[in-house]
Amino acid sequence: MISERLMDILIDSFWNILLPGLTMTIPLTFISFAIAMVIAVAVALVQFAGIKVLKEIARFYVWVIRGTPLLVQLFVVFYGLPNIGILIDPFPAAVIVFSINEGAYSAETIRAALEAVPKGQMEAGECVGMTYLQIIRRIVLPQALRIAFPPLSNSLIAMVKDTSLAANITVTEMFMATQRIVARTYEPLALYIEVGLIYLLFCTVLARLQRIGEKRMGVYGR
Amino acid sequence: MVDNLLSVKGLSKSFGSGKILDSINLDVGKGDVIAIIGPSGAGKTTLLRCISFLERADAGYMAFADKEYSLHDAPRKDILDFRRKTGFVFQNYNLFLNRTAIGNITEGLIIARKMPKAEAEAKGMELLRKVGLEDKAGSYPSELSGGQQQRIAIARAMASDPLMIFFDEPTSALDPELTGEVLSVMRQLADDGMTMLVVTHELGFAENVSDRVIFMENGIVVEDAPSGKFFSEPEKERTKEFLATFIER
Ligand SMILES: Nc1ncnc2c1ncn2[C@@H]1O[C@H](COP(=O)(O)OP(=O)(O)O)[C@@H](O)[C@H]1O
Numbered sequence: 001m002i003s004e005r006l007m008d009i010l011i012d013s014f015w016n017i018l019l020p021g022l023t024m025t026i027p028l029t030f031i032s033f034a035i036a037m038v039i040a041v042a043v044a045l046v047q048f049a050g051i052k053v054l055k056e057i058a059r060f061y062v063w064v065i066r067g068t069p070l071l072v073q074l075f076v077v078f079y080g081l082p083n084i085g086i087l088i089d090p091f092p093a094a095v096i097v098f099s100i101n102e103g104a105y106s107a108e109t110i111r112a113a114l115e116a117v118p119k120g121q122m123e124a125g126e127c128v129g130m131t132y133l134q135i136i137r138r139i140v141l142p143q144a145l146r147i148a149f150p151p152l153s154n155s156l157i158a159m160v161k162d163t164s165l166a167a168n169i170t171v172t173e174m175f176m177a178t179q180r181i182v183a184r185t186y187e188p189l190a191l192y193i194e195v196g197l198i199y200l201l202f203c204t205v206l207a208r209l210q211r212i213g214e215k216r217m218g219v220y221g222r
Numbered sequence: 223m224v225d226n227l228l229s230v231k232g233l234s235k236s237f238g239s240g241k242i243l244d245s246i247n248l249d250v251g252k253g254d255v256i257a258i259i260g261p262s263g264a265g266k267t268t269l270l271r272c273i274s275f276l277e278r279a280d281a282g283y284m285a286f287a288d289k290e291y292s293l294h295d296a297p298r299k300d301i302l303d304f305r306r307k308t309g310f311v312f313q314n315y316n317l318f319l320n321r322t323a324i325g326n327i328t329e330g331l332i333i334a335r336k337m338p339k340a341e342a343e344a345k346g347m348e349l350l351r352k353v354g355l356e357d358k359a360g361s362y363p364s365e366l367s368g369g370q371q372q373r374i375a376i377a378r379a380m381a382s383d384p385l386m387i388f389f390d391e392p393t394s395a396l397d398p399e400l401t402g403e404v405l406s407v408m409r410q411l412a413d414d415g416m417t418m419l420v421v422t423h424e425l426g427f428a429e430n431v432s433d434r435v436i437f438m439e440n441g442i443v444v445e446d447a448p449s450g451k452f453f454s455e456p457e458k459e460r461t462k463e464f465l466a467t468f469i470e471r
Pocket residue numbers: 237238242260261262263264265266267268269
């Protein structure tokens with residue numbers, strides 16, 4: 001069924017797709033996600049602690065980011081900002097947008113997790129004389145991050161796939177690499193399935209890692 | 223009295239429109255063990271929580287260890303200061319879930335008091351020995367029975383050498399066969415001279431261990447008497463009724 005010519009194209013293209021996957025898709029995902037986590041923890045804590053003005057800013061941020069399409073955000077930063085003299089290279093532009101976008105979603109996840117930590121943990125900390133920040137840092141936040149681990153892993157896996165949108169702002173990640181090969185070979189069906197399978201491979205590895213992670217830190221002491 | 227360790231005056235607290243505590247006065251002498259009893263909803267928990275600043279009272283102040291505190295708007299510094307001189311034992315233990323037994327005891331020492339780790343751990347082991355759980359030092363709360371968790375919670379409350387420990391129904395969440403181990407740790411603590419304010423349904427503890435019993439209902443102190451007198455010849459009708467319902471059961 002699969003002609004020899006198609007077979008050759010698939011084999012030749014495999015490395016040409018996988019390579020940008022390893023050098024672009026994966027770094028874009030992990031760098032963005034790491035920055036997103038820093039943003040998310042800060043935004044979640046500001047809301048959880050109810051710090052006056054910052055809380056409003058945090059809410060506004062989450063509202064705007066969750067209420068607008070990721071693709072629009074990419075276009076605003078990459079194609080829009082040059083209008084006011086801000087030019088950012090494709091890769092850093094993608095990192096900025098993905099981390100700000102994911103930061104808003106993960107902030108909600110972590111905020112919910114902070115609220116899921118039993119109130120008594122905070123009170124017990126107060127009663128042994130710890131300050132609010134000490135209790136948050138040593139008792140409440142570590143427990144919240146464990147609670148948030150499965151949904152955050154989910155977000156990470158979703159982000160691997162979402163990075164394909166960066167093709168729209170000329171980041172030569174896996175999907176763009178595939179599009180280029182399609183333009184040369186006119187084999188869209190086989191090649192798009194091929195890149196899909198490579199995404200599947202990446203996500204399968206991450207899902208496996210998630211399961212190992214969950215097992216290792218399910219419940220304290222179990 | 224001059225030698226009161228704790229003296230609460232005019233403590234009032236409402237939640238919404240309900241007056242939960244109505245101008246409570248309470249004196250606790252150094253070394254006293256006081257049991258607070260009363261029906262559910264009387265305001266016993268709220269009383270302990272207001273004194274410990276877990277809840278902000280609408281009015282009232284207290285003197286503790288020769289220092290004055292507003293129960294309504296004490297500054298953070300005062301609250302921290304009070305907490306470092308007292309311990310609190312919760313009905314449902316509230317052990318730090320991400321810390322081992324020994325970690326629960328040393329956490330406050332190392333973090334709040336900046337005690338060197340080795341010293342804190344030596345102290346933690348000594349306290350675990352006192353509550354009979356030195357072999358559980360490395361166990362997490364999820365691996366321990368309720369009775370064991372509560373004994374560790376008591377050890378945690380003792381860790382900072384407090385002047386006084388508050389107990390909010392320390393045995394109410396436990397299966398009946400586990401209350402004994404916790405009560406015996408508390409009795410030991412009382413024998414060692416600790417000042418204790420204990421909300422409890424254990425009339426045996428109130429009668430045999432405590433020096434004084436306070437009966438609360440509807441946010442007021444109905445009766446406050448030495449424990450012998452409280453049980454043998456209570457003054458108030460309401461106290462007699464309450465004790466009768468208990469003895470029937
Ligand atoms: N945080 C709260 N918000 C509203 N009502 C409360 C709160 N805490 C306690 N109450 C009410 O205050 C009353 C006394 O409660 P509590 O002090 O727990 O009584 P006790 O410990 O004697 O059983 C109850 O009617 C309870 O419903």
